[in-house]
Amino acid sequence: MMQSVWMFPGQGAQSARMGFKFLGQAPFAAMIERIEVATDRQVRQLVESCVEGDLVRTDRAQLAIFAMSMGLLAGLKAAGHQPALVAGHSLGHFSALVTAGVIGVEEAAVLVDSRGRFMRAGGERVAGGMGVVQGLLCETVEAVLAGAGLQVWAANVNLADQTVVSGAVADLPLARDLLVQAGGRWVGLNVSGAFHTPLLAREAEAFAAQISRTELVAPRVPVLSNATGRPLTTAAEIRADLISHMTGQVRWVSVMNQMLAQAPEAMIEVGP
Numbered sequence: 421m422m423q424s425v426w427m428f429p430g431q432g433a434q435s436a437r438m439g440f441k442f443l444g445q446a447p448f449a450a451m452i453e454r455i456e457v458a459t460d461r462q463v464r465q466l467v468e469s470c471v472e473g474d475l476v477r478t479d480r481a482q483l484a485i486f487a488m489s490m491g492l493l494a495g496l497k498a499a500g501h502q503p504a505l506v507a508g509h510s511l512g513h514f515s516a517l518v519t520a521g522v523i524g525v526e527e528a529a530v531l532v533d534s535r536g537r538f539m540r541a542g543g544e545r546v547a548g549g550m551g552v553v554q555g556l557l558c559e560t561v562e563a564v565l566a567g568a569g570l571q572v573w574a575a576n577v578n579l580a581d582q583t584v585v586s587g588a589v590a591d592l593p594l595a596r597d598l599l600v601q602a603g604g605r606w607v608g609l610n611v612s613g614a615f616h617t618p619l620l621a622r623e624a625e626a627f628a629a630q631i632s633r634t635e636l637v638a639p640r641v642p643v644l645s646n647a648t649g650r651p652l653t654t655a656a657e658i659r660a661d662l663i664s665h666m667t668g669q670v671r672w673v674s675v676m677n678q679m680l681a682q683a684p685e686a687m688i689e690v691g692p
Contacts, residue, residue, distance in 0.1 A: 426503040428512030439467030448491035458526035482536035507644035520639035538623040548614025575616035649674030
């Protein structure tokens with residue numbers, strides 16, 4: 421049996437004033453200040469006083485969630501806690517990489533800030549959206565979408581029978597109807613982009629250039645790939661994984677299966 425595994429959430433985990441009660445704790449407050457300096461953004465305001473509607477915007481939400489995770493991470497480390505294995509869902513992967521020692525907090529904050537801006541720009545360039553499909557295997561979802569020839573893809577495989585689909589706004593209503601007819605249940609998501617799809621290829625290419633210039637090192641603790649659920653072991657492997665991350669599929673069910681296979685004493689979500 422191994423020690424605890426730590427998980428970091430992605431976009432959608434944010435809530436109004438989510439960091440307010442933590443800002444009185446020195447490690448948390450100091451971390452927020454470091455991220456503010458690195459990004460030249462009002463990060464404290466994002467986690468302390470932003471109302472729900474202001475946090476929906478992708479570039480704000482992603483930086484705010486990352487800052488929350490890093491602030492809580494600082495508190496855990498100050499109390500002497502360490503993970504044996506880490507993973508993060510989509511945006512949360514950057515928090516996991518910091519925790520594993522692959523990249524510094526400031527460098528990761530700059531990447532997250534850029535990522536949020538790029539993804540917001542992609543949503544403005546190509547109108548996109550996402551929806552959750554429950555009650556169908558991912559293979560069924562992918563077969564239905566492929567057969568319809570739509571610009572909609574299975575983006576996040578969260579459970580064996582829960583898949584988030586993502587794509588062009590114009591194609592989502594037909595995708596919804598076809599998937600419901602196939603026996604699925606549909607829940608729309610309040611996002612403004614076709615995240616983790618080829619529709620963000622232009623923004624992903626620009627972000628890849630930034631990742632290529634960022635120094636990465638081998639992880640000190642195992643960090644799991646969003647794409648495969650397997651540990652990433654070298655800096656080169658992590659860089660390649662990050663370059664494909666914005667448009668690639670998140671197979672979170674594979675990540676969870678890998679975590680559970682290690683028989684951890686606890687699984688801890690570090691974030692809002």
